[in-house]
Amino acid sequence: MRLDEKVIAAVGALPARNPVVLIDGPSGAGKSTLADALVAGWPGSAVPELVRLDDLYPGWEGLAAASRAVATELLAPLRHTGTGRWRRWNWAAGRPAEWHEVRADRPLVIEGCGALSRASAPLADLRVWLSADDAVRKRRALVRDRGAFDAHWDMWDEQFTRFVRTQHPLALADLVLDATQVPSPTS
Template sequence: MGDGVTSVVAELVARVERAAPTLGAVRLVCVDGPAGSGKTTLAARLADRLGGSRTATVVHLDDLYEGWAGLEAVGPRLEAQVLAPLEAGRPARFQRYDWSRGRFDDWVEVPVPDVLVLEGCGSARRAVAARAVLVAFVEAPRDVRLRRGLERDGESMRDEWLRWMRLEDEHFARESTRARADVVVDGTAPWTD
């Protein structure tokens, strides 16, 4: 996909801009991959570049998981609170999970955007990806991902990270996410503009 991440982002943006909406009037982009791989960075770059003459909104699945065990349970909540309303042409509204309190908390409004970038592990599950104009799978070596996660969350979260990594391995194997992706992005490549 070209030289470096910048050209990958430019190519992905062009692809999204050429696509017809598939979620009502919304172009849905799924940025999936394991935790710590660089999904959030790619999603932000895509939304920034797509937001020039249109609205591009990022929804992070971290805000929808019910904590460390929420990977598989997020599907119905994502569908009911975000995807179904947008597909019907209505604004979405989801309840954000507060990781420090261990419970769902405030509600987040999502006006109908031109492009919705759905970012997070499990964002491209089959039921969602079928409505996406683009599925990007971001990957990085396991040790890099664990290091990034522990730098962000602290060494005390190592057991949770290791458990989550096992859960996502099972999820990706069951869903064949990487094989179904439109593009696989190296999350260790330099992010330059």
């Protein structure tokens, strides 16, 4: 069974009508590809909203800030009032951009490094951890971003290591998958 089929089956078994799914793991593991496949193969007629943390990180040092925003600005209000929001980061201008509203009347998939934290985990219906061999994921990430990530790799990986050490996302996951052998779309 393919990785996306495993996640789609897990979503199909959820009792929630409009579930929230978090997909986390290290850079280059294949989170975006998995999220795209999940949205495309979503069971039933609903079309989930997809939020990518790449759009939320406030710069290259913003992993922790984006992770907090997922829990406090998006998921907690979504669960309590039926509406959450997130703010896009304008990478070209280096500053915050427009707000985006998310409503509880449709499923939600959030993917990215930092999506699965101790604060966000209880607010989700399915928590997915995706891993891959370190050398494989580094190659994937650097090829994917065509040089834009090269200078930031070490700093980003250190942030992610701190996040994992403090938040323990692997222990929070309902589904743990290894994408080492899965070809990336950029290969």
